Amino acid sequence: MSTWKPPLRQVSLRVLCFLPHVTATVSTTPKTLAARIEDLLPQTQCTKCGYPACRPYAEAIAAGEASYNQCPPGGQEGVARLASLLGKPVIPLDTTHGVERPRPLAVIDENLCIGCTLCMQACPVDAIAGAAKQMHTVIAELCTGCDLCVPPCPVDCIAMIPVTGDATGWDAWTQEQADAARTRHDRRIARMERERMEAEARASARQASRAAQAAPEAAPAALSNDDAEAKKRAIIQAALERSRKKKEEMAKLGAGPKNTEHVSAAVQAQIDAAEERRRRLRMSDPNADPNEDSNDSGSDTPR
Template identity: 50%
Template sequence: MNALAARIHEALPQTQCTRCGYPDCAGYAQAVADGAAGINQCPPGGAEGIARLARLTGREALPLDPQFGTEGPRSMALIDEAWCIGCTLCLDACPTDAIVGIHKRMHTVIEAHCTGCELCIPVCPVDCISLEVETPGRSGWAAWSSAQADAALQRYQRHAAHRGRTRRTEEPAPAVTAATAEPQAADTRKRSIIEAALARARAASPQKQQRPPEAQP
């Protein structure tokens, strides 16, 4: 990361939400510094975030590009623990390790660590995660702070380091002849785990085959 990219990175909210089209805030910062991305692609930063990047890059401050989302209040993820099957998919998806839990046991969200990135929502196979507005009437940097951004970045870096160690320890290198089959086998195992968890949940709570209307997202 060059000097300009580093300054841009420091000006971002560090939610690691990927809504800008890049895998994390660092990737977006480098793209902006390289001229490959606009300064108006970060919904969590909002108008104030765009103004910050305009000052750093000397570019014109533009409205937030709607294809990347809209500026709004910060949200926090909530898990309906009665419906959680403990599949652990959200643990991997959360960039700041704000979700805690173990396999086959219900998970919960640590409020102080959640950035509202929403990445846990699409991976949940039972749709038990919802969002709750945390900062009504406040959006962008008015709903966030530099201290929170710094803490989120530190947690993201620890998460990335931990996931890297886990992959090196738990995933042996596939044989050359099985290189193409390995991703398919992993997907099959993951689907089997989810299907088994769903079956156990249904068997344990037959009266909850359908979620009550008020619990629907």
């Protein structure tokens, strides 16, 4: 089993010069517990721990939501590393998440591959090259042996071949390989987020273009509706004006309404209903004088 040495903490040296004095200060940026835990994980991004990647697993350990013995690729040495960091006892690897094993390499059978790209979409570190309807291949130097490309393959053309002999866990994996795998995983996540945002931007642009094309068609309909409302108001205004003039002419000739003092209840109800209709018509006319009496005839009809 290899001898593990803790990674050196990054230290930045800052020199501030002020004449005639020179002051040297050393500043460090301490890492969070989750980040320090992540540094000790093999970065295979295999999800065997029960989390979607190594970083979420590290955060769960730091929060006390997961145990530090759930990483099969790290093996028993990985458990020991985490126990040392956390100040906890070394416990056995939880084999319900998988067993410590030699590191495998994904190999694609070229004769069976149909170029569906599903394995490429599943690979967390972009270790598979290919194109739609073209034969795919695994870049051996980049494969972490995570097994994630196997389940989605519809023709079962991917095999996981052990390539490290009897070496398992961290004996089959180096810190340099882990760091490189983490970098590729982070780049993949950033690329996928960028592609998602670009796709949403294109969808928004298409929607805006369709809306702009539909606007000229909707404008005549809206204009037609406005014309209809204006025409209706003009008809109402003309009718009210004719009624007012007719009442004025009849009043000048002494032909105003008769018997307005002693009317029956039924007739008075009809008069009130007519006045109410005229009042509503005036309210619907924006050009009508709101202070003008709805009884244009000037009669003393009871209200």
